[in-house]
Amino acid sequence: MATNEGLMEKIVSLCKRRGFVYQGSEIYGGLAGTWDYGPLGVALKKNIENLWWKRFVLDREDVYGVDAAILMNQEVWKASGHVGGFNDPMVECQKCKHRFREDHLEDKEKCPDCGGKLGAARQFNMMFKTQIGAMEDETSVSYLRPETAQGIFVNFKNILDTFHPKLPFGIAQIGKAFRNEIAPRDFIFRVRELEQMEIEYFVRESEWKKHFDYFLDQQTAFLEQDLGLTKSKIHPVDVPAEDRAHYSKHSIDTEFDFPIGQKELLGLAYRTDYDLGAHTKASGTDLSYYDEEAKERFVPHVIEPTFGVGRLLLAVLSDAYAEDEQNGETRVFLKFKPSVAPVKAAVFPLLKNKPELVAYAREVYQNLKRDIPQIMWDDNGNVGKRYRRQDEIGTPFCITIDFDTLGETPEMKDTVTVRDRDTGEQERVVVAELSSYVQRKIAG
Numbered sequence: 001m002a003t004n005e006g007l008m009e010k011i012v013s014l015c016k017r018r019g020f021v022y023q024g025s026e027i028y029g030g031l032a033g034t035w036d037y038g039p040l041g042v043a044l045k046k047n048i049e050n051l052w053w054k055r056f057v058l059d060r061e062d063v064y065g066v067d068a069a070i071l072m073n074q075e076v077w078k079a080s081g082h083v084g085g086f087n088d089p090m091v092e093c094q095k096c097k098h099r100f101r102e103d104h105l106e107d108k109e110k111c112p113d114c115g116g117k118l119g120a121a122r123q124f125n126m127m128f129k130t131q132i133g134a135m136e137d138e139t140s141v142s143y144l145r146p147e148t149a150q151g152i153f154v155n156f157k158n159i160l161d162t163f164h165p166k167l168p169f170g171i172a173q174i175g176k177a178f179r180n181e182i183a184p185r186d187f188i189f190r191v192r193e194l195e196q197m198e199i200e201y202f203v204r205e206s207e208w209k210k211h212f213d214y215f216l217d218q219q220t221a222f223l224e225q226d227l228g229l230t231k232s233k234i235h236p237v238d239v240p241a242e243d244r245a246h247y248s249k250h251s252i253d254t255e256f257d258f259p260i261g262q263k264e265l266l267g268l269a270y271r272t273d274y275d276l277g278a279h280t281k282a283s284g285t286d287l288s289y290y291d292e293e294a295k296e297r298f299v300p301h302v303i304e305p306t307f308g309v310g311r312l313l314l315a316v317l318s319d320a321y322a323e324d325e326q327n328g329e330t331r332v333f334l335k336f337k338p339s340v341a342p343v344k345a346a347v348f349p350l351l352k353n354k355p356e357l358v359a360y361a362r363e364v365y366q367n368l369k370r371d372i373p374q375i376m377w378d379d380n381g382n383v384g385k386r387y388r389r390q391d392e393i394g395t396p397f398c399i400t401i402d403f404d405t406l407g408e409t410p411e412m413k414d415t416v417t418v419r420d421r422d423t424g425e426q427e428r429v430v431v432a433e434l435s436s437y438v439q440r441k442i443a444g
Helices: 005-018 039-058 074-080 149-153 156-163 205-226 274-283 309-320 355-371 383-393 431-443
Strands: 021-023 035-037 063-065 087-092 099-101 122-125 128-131 141-144 169-178 193-203 234-238 250-258 261-272 289-291 296-298 301-308 321-326 329-334 345-349 375-377 397-401 415-420 426-430
Touching: 005 021, 005 309, 005 321, 005 383, 035 039, 039 063, 039 169, 039 193, 039 205, 039 309, 074 141, 074 149, 074 274, 149 169, 149 193, 149 274, 193 205, 193 309, 205 234, 205 250, 205 261, 205 301, 250 309, 261 274, 261 309, 274 301, 301 309, 309 321, 329 383, 345 355, 345 383, 355 375, 355 397, 355 431, 383 397, 397 431, 415 431, 426 431
Parallel strands: 063 169, 345 375, 345 397
Antiparallel strands: 021 035, 087 099, 087 122, 128 141, 169 193, 193 301, 234 250, 250 261, 261 301, 289 296, 321 329, 397 415, 415 426
């Protein structure tokens, strides 16, 4: 797929203008690879996370949630292979001294910035190294975790001892991970601080393929059904052996048609028994599973579906971005699925200088907010400007309290106008039925 730099520029501008995403440390000139989520970005991110948690944890009986510490004993990362193998090939321009990931360059010899000659590639470990405690020596070394998975593996025995789950079962986590990217770029696509949603699903070795295929279907269902992404933009890609992570025996990446081209969105890996075996050996702790029915003990194999929250959010934003012409003007709107939208509905008084309209509208707003927390009050500017503003942040429904609501037209008393974001169509809805009406629309 060809890139669409113009669309990406529009999305970045909209995110700043409407409070989705800001540059990290912006008043100090920013910090490469870091981004701050504004009020609407936080709401959108939480909706994505909650939909994921519902599908993969709450709606199941075989997945347990954890929230492991970001800082871990350095031996964890030695055992997992990250200290020795979590590397990217880095090259440096001999002229301007800029650094790049070699595998991201089309021309391996010429600098893309200044045209200078690139030096030889060398391996660069992407983990952030830090010190714990007052003494700075080798015993105080730790790392900001580069993935959330190891926090799950080191808690495997705790889950076994506490909940006694039967195989197959999974452990899920949403949390921060940190990667010292050589060249972070493309807005929130490649960053140094990210949020992951991961599951480690423990299975018998003989059954790995069955569970792998199941989770591939579940990942696709999450993208299409829960997030509402366009099916034709989603592409599963088999990862060749030379490109797989050191722990993976089989991997399929789900790629998406971003404005920057077709890029990785999700990962699915068959990690075998690599991690549990490595931690058993390094820690001396038995991380095997005992099957009471079969009377046998073995180390389970693992299927890992992994999701990057930032990339999902960028996919949702870019897929939802739309423009059309209304009254000779270009209208920008985000066609979020209602369950994903950061604001579900906005409530307006037709005129903000009419106390009776404002009082009624405030009552409608407060009653709705009790049932649907993601509701916005908007009385800034005329109704047309409010519509444009709400369209641009993806609000599916705008609710206007007008003089008919107050009884100017008797048969319309205690009804409001509900406008649909995508079609612009308006419908009169009885106030007493408004909450259930909006909730039905959100549920689809």
